[in-house]
Amino acid sequence: MYWRIRLALRQLVASMVPSFVKRRIRLRKELEQLGRAQRAECRPDNLRSERQISLSDIFASRDIHDIWLESEKEIKTFRIPDGTGGVNPGDRRAIYYLVSALKPVSVLEIGTHIGASTIHIASALRNSSGKNANLTTVDIVDVNSPIEKPWLRYGATHSPMEMTDGLGHGALVHFVTDTSLNCAAHCQSTFDFIFVDGDHSAATVYQEIAVALSLLRRNGVILLHDYFPDMKPLWSNGSVIPGPFLATEKLRGEGVKVTVLPLGALPWPTKLESRVTSLGLLVKDE
Ligand SMILES: C[S@@+](CC[C@H](N)C(=O)[O-])C[C@H]1O[C@@H](n2cnc3c(N)ncnc32)[C@H](O)[C@@H]1O
Structure with a gap:
């Protein structure tokens, strides 16, 4: 009983704090934690550089457009919800194009969450990357748990595994339930x-990012979601997720020769009636 009153009071106080104050508090907390993070030794040698990637060519590709239409038709049958934590439909398409091109x-x-990006990566891999293609996807939550069925809480009707199996991509996808850092520490692959x-x-x-760089093959690519350049809002809702920007700035401040190429505006809609995406490619500075 007592804890319920405390929780209600805390929620009441939180609802009275203006959002700009909440953002300040969050930023301060993020900076404190980042300051305490152990310095990572990073070598970006295997990353592609900006001149090795033409985003405008990738997103304008007719060939990819044609295979996209086929995959989109198949994936649509799962009615993956938008706005419940999965990447938005425009970003799903951008990820599909990037994987198809690269x-x-x-x-x-x-x-992994509800597998919105997973199924798009798997479909693009199957269509473009040959028979050795494989995808390892990690989440701290058991996203395919037949008991908890976490996807139902987010409005999805199929688990990520049901979608990949349903499209015949099951053999190329390996689901891992673990923290990203633990998974990377035990990872035998690149x-x-x-x-x-x-x-x-x-x-x-x-x-x-530090472990991703160490697991990257030559000419590899690291794609970040929720990258807000200079921590400025990208959409009319004013929201900002500062973490990915702060993390890359810290690396740059430590002399790691990387930069982020924000994907900016895509040729198709993303969210809040815009074409803007928070996807950003980490590239090697030359
Ligand atoms: C924004 S969602 C991912 C959305 C997903 N890409 C999609 O399109 O459906 C973030 C996910 O990361 C997971 N997560 C949070 N912290 C994690 C960690 N340290 N290691 C692995 N997964 C983590 C959460 O459980 C959540 O499912």
Whole structure:
């Protein structure tokens, strides 16, 4: 009883704090945690540089557009919800195009959740990357648990595994239930493409990028979600997730020669009636 009153009081106080004050508090907390993070030794040698990637060519590709239409038709049957934590439909399509163009053989995804990005990566891999293609996707939650069925809480009708199996991609996808850092520490593989969409706190993303760099194959790519350049809002709702920006700035401040290429505006809608995406590619500074 007592804890219920305390919780209600805390919620009441929180609802009275203006959002700009909440943002300040969050930022201060993020910076404190990031300051305490152990310095990571990073070598960005295997990362692609900006001049090795033409985003405008990738997003305008007719070939990818044609295979996308086929995959989109299949994936649509799962009615993956929007606005419940999965990447938005425009970002799903952008990820599909990137994987189709770059043709990675081995992909690591941090943050499976409802599998919105997972099924798009798997479909693009199957269509473009040949028979050795594989995707490891990790989440601290058992996203396919037949008992908890976590996907139902987010309005999805199929688990990530039901979707990948349903499209015949099951053999190429390996689901891991673990923290990203623990999974990476025990990982025996290396990757051509790593998608970072997990915890999002600055301290964790900082360490995730460091291990991602160590697991990257030559000419590999690291794609960040929720990258807000200069921590400025990207949409009319004014929201900002500072972690990925702060993490990459810390690395740069420590002399790691990387930069983030924000994908900016896509040729198709993303969210809040815009074409803007928070996807950003980590590239090597030359
Ligand atoms: C924004 S959601 C990912 C959305 C997903 N890519 C999609 O499109 O459906 C973030 C996910 O990261 C997971 N997560 C949070 N912290 C993590 C960590 N340290 N290691 C692995 N996964 C983590 C959460 O459980 C959550 O499912």
